Amino acid sequence: MFEAMGVHGPVLSPTAALVLDVLLAGLAFALLMKPSRHNTGDMAMLATLVVVTSAIRVLMAPLPNVQPVTVVALLVGARLGAARGVAYAVLVAMLSNAVLGDGWWTLFQAAGWAAVAVAGSRLDLGTSASPRLNRMALVSVVAAFGFGLVTNLSLVEPTTGLMTFLTLMVQSLPFDAVHAVGNVAFVVWCGPLMMRFLDRIDTSMEHVIEVVERHVIDG
Amino acid sequence: MRRQMLTAWCLLLVTCWLPVASAGWTSSWSYTLDEGYITTTPQTDGEHIFLRSSGFWMGEERPFVVALDKSGEEQWRHTNPNATQHDMSPLLVVKKTSGDCGDAGPSLIVGWSDGRLERLAPSNGTVMWSVSTDVNVWGITGALAMDDDHVVVPTRHGLVRVCLNDGQVNLSVTTGLGWRNGVTVVDDGFWQGDENGGLWFVDRNGSAELRWNASGHLRHAPLVVGDFLLLHVQHTANTSIMAFNFSSNESHFVAASGPSPAIPIKTSFGAVFGDGHHLTTVRCDATCWVEDRVNATTNGAMSTYRDRSIWYPINTESGGWGTVSLTSNGTFGDVNTLSTAVDTYGTAAPLFTGGRMYLGNDAGVLVEFVDYQPPSEPFVYEPTATIGGLALALGMIGTAVLARRSSIDWGWRGLSAIGLVLALVMLPDVVTQWTKEAPVVPGPVTEWNETWPDAWRDGHVFILEFEDRTLVEGGNRGVMTVEELTRLATRELDVPIEVQTTTLGPYLTAFDGVEALGWEYFVNGERVPLSMADAMLESPSIVHWRLA
Numbered sequence: 001m002f003e004a005m006g007v008h009g010p011v012l013s014p015t016a017a018l019v020l021d022v023l024l025a026g027l028a029f030a031l032l033m034k035p036s037r038h039n040t041g042d043m044a045m046l047a048t049l050v051v052v053t054s055a056i057r058v059l060m061a062p063l064p065n066v067q068p069v070t071v072v073a074l075l076v077g078a079r080l081g082a083a084r085g086v087a088y089a090v091l092v093a094m095l096s097n098a099v100l101g102d103g104w105w106t107l108f109q110a111a112g113w114a115a116v117a118v119a120g121s122r123l124d125l126g127t128s129a130s131p132r133l134n135r136m137a138l139v140s141v142v143a144a145f146g147f148g149l150v151t152n153l154s155l156v157e158p159t160t161g162l163m164t165f166l167t168l169m170v171q172s173l174p175f176d177a178v179h180a181v182g183n184v185a186f187v188v189w190c191g192p193l194m195m196r197f198l199d200r201i202d203t204s205m206e207h208v209i210e211v212v213e214r215h216v217i218d219g
Numbered sequence: 220m221r222r223q224m225l226t227a228w229c230l231l232l233v234t235c236w237l238p239v240a241s242a243g244w245t246s247s248w249s250y251t252l253d254e255g256y257i258t259t260t261p262q263t264d265g266e267h268i269f270l271r272s273s274g275f276w277m278g279e280e281r282p283f284v285v286a287l288d289k290s291g292e293e294q295w296r297h298t299n300p301n302a303t304q305h306d307m308s309p310l311l312v313v314k315k316t317s318g319d320c321g322d323a324g325p326s327l328i329v330g331w332s333d334g335r336l337e338r339l340a341p342s343n344g345t346v347m348w349s350v351s352t353d354v355n356v357w358g359i360t361g362a363l364a365m366d367d368d369h370v371v372v373p374t375r376h377g378l379v380r381v382c383l384n385d386g387q388v389n390l391s392v393t394t395g396l397g398w399r400n401g402v403t404v405v406d407d408g409f410w411q412g413d414e415n416g417g418l419w420f421v422d423r424n425g426s427a428e429l430r431w432n433a434s435g436h437l438r439h440a441p442l443v444v445g446d447f448l449l450l451h452v453q454h455t456a457n458t459s460i461m462a463f464n465f466s467s468n469e470s471h472f473v474a475a476s477g478p479s480p481a482i483p484i485k486t487s488f489g490a491v492f493g494d495g496h497h498l499t500t501v502r503c504d505a506t507c508w509v510e511d512r513v514n515a516t517t518n519g520a521m522s523t524y525r526d527r528s529i530w531y532p533i534n535t536e537s538g539g540w541g542t543v544s545l546t547s548n549g550t551f552g553d554v555n556t557l558s559t560a561v562d563t564y565g566t567a568a569p570l571f572t573g574g575r576m577y578l579g580n581d582a583g584v585l586v587e588f589v590d591y592q593p594p595s596e597p598f599v600y601e602p603t604a605t606i607g608g609l610a611l612a613l614g615m616i617g618t619a620v621l622a623r624r625s626s627i628d629w630g631w632r633g634l635s636a637i638g639l640v641l642a643l644v645m646l647p648d649v650v651t652q653w654t655k656e657a658p659v660v661p662g663p664v665t666e667w668n669e670t671w672p673d674a675w676r677d678g679h680v681f682i683l684e685f686e687d688r689t690l691v692e693g694g695n696r697g698v699m700t701v702e703e704l705t706r707l708a709t710r711e712l713d714v715p716i717e718v719q720t721t722t723l724g725p726y727l728t729a730f731d732g733v734e735a736l737g738w739e740y741f742v743n744g745e746r747v748p749l750s751m752a753d754a755m756l757e758s759p760s761i762v763h764w765r766l767a
Contacts, residue, residue, distance in 0.1 A: 062721070063643055064643070064646055064723060066639070066643070133631075167657070167658045170657045170658060171653070171654070171657050171658075171748050173653070173657075174646060174649045174650050174653050175646075175650075177642070178639075178642045178643065178646055181635075181638050181639050181642040182639055182642075184635050184638070184639075185632075185635040185636055185638065185639040187635075188628075188631045188632050188635040189632050189635065189636070
C-alpha cells in the first residue's frame with residue numbers, strides 16, 4: 001500500500017490515499033451525527049466555518065507556519081465540545097489539503113488539530129461575554145508546539161531513531177515559534193469574535209433541544 | 220497599570236530597534252579560486268590584492284598568482300607550469316628600491332615550491348626575471364626578506380641573495396635542510412633556522428656558522444627582540460618558546476606550549492606566538508618571559524590590526540577567524556571570533572589595508588570586509604531596513620498611543636500584529652542561524668565512489684536521483700552554495716530545473732519536469748533545512764538531490 005518512504009513519511013498509493021480520506025471523512029461524519037440532535041442551521045454554520053477557515057488557511061499558506069486553524073480548533077473544542085472539535089479539525093485538514101496537497105501528513109495535521117480541540121474542550125476559556133484571552137493566548141502558544149510535535153511524527157520512518165526525531169523537533173522550533181506568535185495574534189484579533197460566532201451555534205443547538213423537550217412535555 | 224506597561228514595552232522596543240547593529244566588519248565581495256587553497260596571507264600594493272593558490276597538483280591544473288582590483292575583479296594571473304607541491308612562501312610586495320645593483324620599480328616577488336624565484340610587475344604580472352634555486356622535493360617554502368636593494372630567499376638547503384633590479388645572485392650559502400624557514404635580516408648578516416633545530420648565522424661575505432641547536436624544527440624567521448632571537452621550536456607533540464642571546468650565544472627556555480606553531484609576529488612590546496593551544500605574548504629585557512597567554516587554536520600566519528588586536532585563522536574544520544585585543548604591554552583582552560559563510564580550515568592571516576580586511580582560507584575563497592567605524596566613515600543606510608525600521612517604529616508608537624489613550628485591546632492587537640510581522644521577517648535569518656547551531660538530521664550515506672574520476676576529488680560532486688535513474692556530475696569548482704552548484708551541474712547535465720521564489724529563498728520544484736511530492740537535498744549525507752541559496756558548501760562536498 002505504501003509506495004515509498006519520503007520526507008513526509010510514506011508516499012501513499014492512490015488506493016491508500018482514498019482509504020485514508022474515506023476513513024477521515026467517516027470519522028468526521030460519525031462525530032457530527034452523534035448525538036443526533038443538530039438542526040440544519042447548526043450544521044450549516046459549522047460547515048461554513050470549515051469552509052471559511054480552510055480558505056483562510058490556503059490564502060495564508062505563503063506565510064510560513066501561520067496557522068489560523070489552530071486557534072479556531074481550540075475555540076470550537078471549547079465552545080462546541082470535543083466531538084465537534086475533532087470533526088472540525090478533520091474536515092479542515094482534508095478540505096484545505098485538497099488544495100495545498102494531500103498525503104500522509106493530512107492524517108497527522110488532522111490529529112494535531114483534533115488534539116488541540118480536545119484540549120480546548122477540557123479548558124475553561126471563558127464565554128463570549130467574558131472571554132479569558134490571557135488563558136486562550138497561553139494555551140494557543142502551547143498548542144502550537146503540541147501541533148508541531150504531532151505533525152513531526154509524519155516524518156518518522158522505520159529507521160528513524162529517538163535522537164533523529166528529537167533533532168527534527170529541535171530544527172522545527174523556529175517554525176513552531178512563528179506558529180505560536182501567529183496564534184497569539186489570532187487570539188487577540190479574532191478570539192472574542194470567534195467566541196460570539198460559536199456561541200450562536202451552541203445557542204441554536206440548545207434551542208433545538210429546548211423545542212424538542214417542550215414538544216415532549218406538550219405530548 | 221497594564222496599559223502603562225504595554226506603553227513602556229512598545230517604547231522600549233522602538234528604542235531597541237533604532238540603533239541597528241551595523242558596527243563591525245561587513246562583507247562586500249568574494250573571489251573564489253578555480254583550484255586550490257589560499258594558505259598564505261594576501262598582499263597588496265595599494266592598487267591590487269595579490270593571492271597565490273596552493274595545493275598538491277596532480278592533474279593539469281597548476282598553482283598561480285592572481286591580482287584582483289579593489290572591486291574583486293581579476294586583473295591578471297600568472298601560472299607556474301612546473302610547480303606541483305604546496306606553495307607556502309608568502310608573497311612579497313616591494314615598492315621601489317635603489318642601491319649598488321641599480322634601481323628597481325614596484326615588484327611582486329614570488330618564491331615557488333619548484334625552487335623558482337620570480338619578480339613580477341604588480342601592474343600586469345609580467346615576469347621581469349626568474350632565478351632557480353635548489354630543490355629537494357620542495358624548493359622555496361619560507362618567507363622572503365628584503366635587504367636594501369636585494370631580496371634574501373630561504374632555499375631548500377640555505378639561502379640566496381638576489382639583486383632586485385636584475386635578478387643576479389650575489390650570495391649563495393648552504394646551511395641546513397629547511398622548510399618554511401624564513402630569513403631574518405640584521406645589520407651584519409642573516410639568521411635562519413633549519414629542520415634539525417640548527418640556528419645559522421650567515422655574514423655578508425657568505426660565511427655560515429651554526430650558532431646553536433634548538434633540538435627541534437625551526438620553521439619561521441627568527442624574531443629579533445632586544446638582544447634576543449625568539450624562536451618557536453617545534454617538537455613532535457608540542458613546542459618550546461626559546462630565547463637565544465646573540466651577543467652572549469646563550470639560550471634560555473621561555474615557555475612550553477601547544478603543538479603545530481603558527482608563524483610568530485613581532486610587536487612593539489616583544490612578540491606574539493600562536494599554536495594549537497595558546498596565544499602567548501613574550502617580552503624581553505635582560506631575559507625573556509611570558510607576559511600573557513590565552514587559549515586559542517591557530518597554526519598559520521597571524522596579523523595585527525591597528526596595533527590593538529591580533530587576528531588569526533582558526534585552523535579547524537569549523538574554521539573562522541579569531542581576534543584578541545592587546546594592550547601596549549602585551550596583555551590580552553577578550554577573545555572573539557568572526558564567522559563567515561565559507562568557514563573551514565585556514566592558515567592565511569587576514570590582510571588589513573585602507574579600512575578593509577581580506578580573509579582567505581582553504582576553501583579557496585577570499586572575502587573582503589569593510590570596517591564600519593561610525594565616527595570616521597559615513598553610515599550607509601540600507602533602504603529596505605530603514606523603511607522597515609521606520610514602519611516598525613511608527614507601528615510601535617501607534618500601538619503605544621492606542622494603548623494609552625484608547626482601548627487596551629487595540630494596543631494588544633497592534634502589538635501582536637507587529638510581533639507576527641517581525642517573526643515572519645526574521646524567520647529566514649533565524650532559521651539560517653538555528654541550522655548552524657542545531658544538530659543535523661542524518662540522510663543517505665554519501666561517500667566517495669571509487670568509480671568517480673580522481674579529477675573530481677578537489678571539486679563538488681552533484682548527484683541527482685530520479686526514480687528510474689541517477690545522474691552524477693563532479694569536479695565542480697568555484698561555487699559557494701547548493702543553488703550555484705545545482706544550477707551549474709544541471710546545465711552541464713542538460714537537465715532543466717524549475718525554481719519558485721519564496722519568503723525563505725528559492726525553492727526547487729522540479730528537475731526535468733519531475734515534481735512528484737517535492738525534492739530534498741543532502742550535503743555530505745546530512746539534510747540541510749535551508750533554502751539552497753543559503754546552504755554554503757565547504758570544499759569538497761557531495762550534494763545529493765532526491766525525491767521527497
